[in-house]
Structure formats: C-alpha cells, structure tokens
Amino acid sequence: MSTPASRPTSGTPTGPAAAPRRRAVVVDDERALADVVRSYLERDGFEVATAADGEAGLELVRTVDPDLVVLDLGLPGMDGIEVCRSLRTFSDCYVVMLTARADEVDMLIGLSVGADDYMTKPFSPRELMARVRTLLRRPRASTRPAEPPVPPLTIGALRIDTAAREVHLDGAPVNLTRTEFDVLAALAARPHAVLSRSALIEAVWGANWVGDEHLVDVHVLHVRQKLGDTATEQRYVRTVRGVGYRIGTGG
Template sequence: MPRVLVVDDEPQIRTVLRGYLEADGYEVAEVADGAAALAALRADPADLVLLDVMMPGIDGLEVLRQLRTFSDAYVILVTARAEEVDKLIGLAVGADDYITKPFSPREVAARVRAVLRRDRAVRAGDDAPLVFEGLSIDRLGREIGVNGSTVMLSSLEFDLLAALAAAPGRVFSRVQLLEQVWGYEFYGDERVVDVHVRSLRARLGDDAADPHLIATVRGVGYKFIGRPA
C-alpha cells in the first residue's frame, strides 16, 4: 500500500486531504511543519509527499532541498503563490508537480494517483541495466552511477533519464516525454520538461553547451547521446 505524507500547517487541510487519500486506499501520515516532516521521512520513508510551501520555520522549498539529499520520494508542492517563477524554482529543486491553492481535494487525489501510477508503469518495463561511458543506470535498483560514484536523483529525474537512455539517438518531443514519464494526467505545461532536463544535466555533470549525454534538438525536444560502454 503506497504511503503518503501530508505536510501542512493548517489542520483542516490535512484532515480533508487525509480523508480523500485514505478513501483511495493509501496509508496516510500527517505533520504540521518542515522539521517534523524531515524527521518523519527519515524515520519512515513515504512514497509521495504533499508538501505545503508556505510554512513557519523551515519552509517547503527548504524541506525539499534537504529531502533530496536522502530520498527520491515523489513530491507534489502545494503553494498559495501563483507566480510562475516560484513553481519553476520548486521543480528545479526536485519537485515532481505542484498544485496552487485554493484547490479541489479531488484534483489533489487525481494528481497523487497519476504520479504513483507513473512509478508502476516505469517499473513494469524492461529492468535490464543500461551502461554507457561514465554512466550506469540500474533500473531495477533505481540507482545511478556517474564515473563510478552514486548520484542521487529524484524519482521523476530517474524516470526521465531512463526513458531517454532506453532509446539512444531517438528524438523525444516534450509532449512525448510528458506522456511517457509524467503520464497523460499531467496538468502542467511543456516547460516542466525543460526544467527537469536542466536539473538532470546538472546532477550528471552534462554541459548543455557541449553535451555528452542529453542533447537538445532545437524546436523539438531531447535525445540521449551517451556512448555504450
């Protein structure tokens, strides 16, 4: 049974979301602040975190930054700030999706289902390791090695890299990547792909100006250009 952690300083929001998610069959835990969230996730990892951005003390973005040092759990940011830059910052830090307040609890439940269904779809595919010069992708263990060192990726970054690397040389449009990695129920726009590719390149040490792993195909999308080992 997938486990979801709801992090929000408003008790009413936590109660409503917990009710909808438990009705969908998820195990749900809840905490009221960022420090409690980090402690809870270290003690009992979650599959997905619904994370409020605006909280007293440690805010949601800082929680996300720290979380990404030890966990690849899916994270959906819940924010009252509608500015596009805030959403893109959250995605660049390692969020998988975002929801803007006020929101419908049904929409939140639908987003959670879509994200967790994506994980099942990826794991149901070919599990054989992918090995290239300077890069190894263990799809079964969901581990990435770069020049012999383990690199921590978010679940979505891992899925994005695995999708590209499974078909070297194939050009994927942003829409195709949204469909294959994010799933048909993704609610955002195509720019989210660019944000995650930038983050992925940074973690892999791949220079966008002179890439050796992920190349941009101008006006179309991206392709994997890593050389087989």
C-alpha cells in the same frame, strides 16, 4: 503557532483489499486544507500523518518512511524548499509541492530541490489525487506485451542501467530522484530518437496526466546539473531546438 504532528490514520481503501497500504505525510500549516487532503488520501487507501511545520514534517518522514509527501511551500520557520532539500538527503519518496504563489521562480526552485510535481492554490483535491495516482504508478501500467529489459547504455563516462535503476558517472553513483531517473531512462530507452515534451510526459507520467508540459524542462535541467552538463556543453542530454530532447549518443 505550529501544532503537533498527528499520528498516521487509516482510511477505507477503495481498491482491492489485497493491495499494499501506501503511506503519506501532509505538511501544511493550514489545518482545514491539510484535513481535506488527508481525507482524500485516506479515501484512496493511504495511511496518513500530518504536520503543521517543517521540522515536525521532517521528523514524520523519517519515522513513517512514506511513499508520498504533500508539502506546502509557505510553511512557518523552515519553509517547504528547505524541508524538501533536507528530506532528499534520506528519502526518495514522491513530493508534491503546494504553493500559493503561481510565479515560475517558485516552481523552478521547488523542483530543483527534488519535488516531483507542484500545484498552485486553490486547487481541486480530485486533480491532486489524479496527480498522486500518476506519480505512484510505478511501474506504469501498459497494455503492450512485456518487453525485454533495455541493456545498460554507456555514453562516455556515463552508464545508465534501467533494469537496476542505477546511473553512474566516472564510476560514481548519481543521486537522481525517481522522476529524474524515469526521464533519463525514457531517453535512454530510445537512444537514437528525439522525444518531444508530450512523448516524455506519456512515458514518465502517463497519457492521462494533466499539467504544465514545462515540468519536463525543469526535470531535464536538474538531470543535466547532476550530470555536470550546462546549456553550452550538453554531453549527455541534448536539446533539439523546436523538437525536444535526446540522449547524447553523438551524431
């Protein structure tokens, strides 16, 4: 039986006192696990709300407008896939999917509806927090001097404006998640280069990210679907076999 969603609770920030407070929603019917995740998030300075079923979780996302949602795949009633698909109609928050099933199909389905990352139970809460910090590092920290904005890139009917974080196809906006946009922007920033999975991971998730490199392939697949590309017709994001990906600038 589902339990009522909890109200946001505040933890003691571990960072600078002036840092803006982030909000998170944890949706998991395993109360003990949800409490552990909430505790770690609160220690990192988040305001946290929890829900034990999908409908309550969606209502919390609408109410709280969180930066992050930690979402269990195997929820009673409305499962995590349906929750993620629904919340993507009104929120661009980061979503980390939790699953007790480690097969690739669950990962592909979960990410195809807009999840940014996934973890398989049982998992280390410290690793979860490391993934969360990486996702929320926008813009990503860099030790290099600031570079001038990359001018908009036009490829046929596609226009990528990284400064405005906008993508248009045939004049219509393309609805990408934050991570999907960052993958496309990383490719657009180097239009004549082929980027390996590891290079894309460093550009989007950061050099210290730890996880499955094939996460890149799933996000690229989803970007292609939204741009109308297929495996046989790669107009905008091209695969260079054995190397990586490049933006489709011809040649």
